Amino acid sequence: MKLRIAHLYPDLLNLYGDIGNITTLTKRCEWRNIEVQTDSIYGNEKISFTDYDLVFLGGGSDREQLLVRDKLMSMKKELTAYVEDGGVLAAVCGGYQLLGSYYKLENETIEGLEILNIQTEIGSTRLISDVVIENEKFGTIVGFENHGGRTYINDHTPLGKVLYGNGNNGTDGFEGVMYKNVIATYLHGSLLPKNPKLSDHIIKLMLEQRGLPTDLSPLDDTIENNAHKYIVDRFLGTKKQ
Numbered sequence: 001m002k003l004r005i006a007h008l009y010p011d012l013l014n015l016y017g018d019i020g021n022i023t024t025l026t027k028r029c030e031w032r033n034i035e036v037q038t039d040s041i042y043g044n045e046k047i048s049f050t051d052y053d054l055v056f057l058g059g060g061s062d063r064e065q066l067l068v069r070d071k072l073m074s075m076k077k078e079l080t081a082y083v084e085d086g087g088v089l090a091a092v093c094g095g096y097q098l099l100g101s102y103y104k105l106e107n108e109t110i111e112g113l114e115i116l117n118i119q120t121e122i123g124s125t126r127l128i129s130d131v132v133i134e135n136e137k138f139g140t141i142v143g144f145e146n147h148g149g150r151t152y153i154n155d156h157t158p159l160g161k162v163l164y165g166n167g168n169n170g171t172d173g174f175e176g177v178m179y180k181n182v183i184a185t186y187l188h189g190s191l192l193p194k195n196p197k198l199s200d201h202i203i204k205l206m207l208e209q210r211g212l213p214t215d216l217s218p219l220d221d222t223i224e225n226n227a228h229k230y231i232v233d234r235f236l237g238t239k240k241q
């Protein structure tokens, strides 16, 4: 059994260790004897999304987002069909913004893939912070954000409620989006090493989409859980355990 990950434009969209998310998924699979192959997709390479069990889009600066816009738009139809069909997609920050209708900068607008009904506009300051959010299923999720864009998610389900930090726009108290098998978030860190429950959720979705059994053998997550708890304790103190 081999799971396949398509990592889109790792040369342009890979801020604050986003690639660590792929390392985490790969290791957590390998520790359970599930083989993972990651294909890094560059330039104007065309891929067949149905060959993949996860598509990953990391974060990038506004300039890098402008550079990938045309490449991404050339895949709009195929990537939309993949998501609508239940394909698993994880997107961080710049990648998250590009899933929406647009990202409005001061002097131009980057059109997005319109996979999510979300809109992003640049603000006058950057939202930079450690972040703790709460998700009903996974409990707390920790990460780090650094974005100029403010994202408004309309009727979408957020990934979580902000307990510490800014989240989507610093005002409505929500962070990220969950839509079908898409997990989109502002959280870098990288995100997955310190959030093992979320990592295993993504692996289960990948297995499920492949029609494979989704019962994962437990791993010793002492180190991961300690790293997670350190952030929760540091920023929430005794408010939340």
Ligand code: GLN
Pocket: 015, 058, 059, 060, 061, 062, 063, 065, 092, 093, 094, 095, 097, 146, 147, 148, 149, 150
């Ligand atoms: N360039 C985008 C912004 O500043 C995304 C940044 C990021 O991916 N960290 O909002």
